[in-house]
Amino acid sequence: MSLILKNVIQSSQLQIPIWLRSFHVSATLDKCTSGRYRITKNPNIEGGNRPCATAVEDEFIRRFMFGTWHNVFVSEVIIKRQHNIIRIAGIIQRNLAARKLYFLIGYTQELLSYWLQCPVKMELQSVDSIFTVMSYNVLCDKYATPQMYEYCPSWALSWDYRKKGIIDEIRYYGADIINLQEVETDQFYNFFLPVLKHEGYDGIFSPKSRARTMAENARKHVDGCAIFYKSHKFTLIKEHWVEFNRLAIANADGSNHMFNRVMPRDNISLAALLRTTEGAWGERVPTDPSQVEQLILVCTTHIHWDPKFSDVKLIQTMLLSNEIRSILDQVGQSFRPDCKFDSSNVHLLLCGDFNSLPDSGVIEFLTSGRVASDHRDFKNLDYKSCLQKISGSTDNPNEFTHPLKLASAYSEDIMPHTNYTFHFKAIIDYIFYSKQSMVPLGLLGPYNEDWFRYQGVVGCPHPYIPSDHFPLLVELELIPTIGTSNGLISRR
16 A cells, blocks of 8 residues: 555656646555556455556546546546646545545645645535635735845845736635735735736735824835635625734733733734635535525634744734634624524634744644643733633633634644745644534645755745745535524624
8 A cells, every 4th residue: 555656647648737747646556466556445444455446557547637437536626726737636535435535645846835635534525515725924025125035036035026926826726715914905905906806706905903003105015914715606794803902902901911012013813704605515515505605704814923922922812712702703693593503603714824833822722722821932921810801711710711623734744834934944824724614635735845955945935936935725625514594684
């Protein structure tokens, strides 16, 4: 059960672009003594060693691409996206006989990233919506200075050059929901929004809080967060702006540290309450019309950057989780009393640049739902009284909690770094999802390190890589909960 399909693109029978280098197939094929290959079911399943089909290598790939296997099918919606040519092996959706996904990996020579198929721990649904989500810090123009990135040629730092690479990358992946950080106000309205509207997206934006006090000429250069969504798949119900400095004031409860350390940092979050349309279901529209309109709360954020302020990062994250909980409660109250709907029926996506390592209090809090009140990231500063008021209820007074039940799509063993500069290489960007109602099917993997060494890339941006952050991309299966039809009262 080893990696066996390699260098198969030499076959003249395959219509594959020249930049495709190879596919690696894991734990799905056995080489027969005849030199042919067979697909097998998961060996842990009873009868799993029985072959579903056999083929020589080039025939396997060809039939794999065009969905002619009897026990496997490829989603038509996904295969039509141009970028998925590079991850043919990663988008087979189901082994119908074994009710399991195949786990496959593919990578390319130019894009240098590969698609990772995720193991599925829950039974796949007969009715579901499959969509992709991107999170990407695009590096605001005013931060891309020669002093900060001395290893990058100045011409490759210019916005006119980098914006072409950024928008090409966004278009290339064609995610259904796009979360961007460090988007300059002027560039949102005059570049990102018009370009992506032409690609079938609608979008919303919020700048950092400092924009409120600036003259118009200066305000247009303030960066913030943006959310784009494919308008034929999602409808915007309501948007929310989360300003951490205002929340710090409102929840300070007399704490000098909240006033002096948290309040001056004007980072923000942006949330969009989306409702799925029939377009989000492709050919798998629920037979129950009430399940078609599912609610998804998409939230993107950019947490404070300075490592000396780990307490600020953690508190901003706690304030954000509390705001998300309030938004979800408001959604539940927007339904008629006779409608069986509550906030737990809203699917949640939380994406962004958290400027926090995987072992930080921020990530511990988000993934475990709790963090100790004496966690090292609080720096022994007294925040306990004010944070207890915003924390979820708990029987333990020595910890802070939240009820959101989130899981991270990426882990350290998959993505060794999301921010890649000469002086700093680490994971600080994340995509979190509701683990009770969403299943990750695949992820965009890291860049090929051999290519980095060959090109002498010591940090990003680089003439070939337009930001110091790498885009994250996850494909998710949404499990329907109670629908919203005829129950939602408020529309905006």
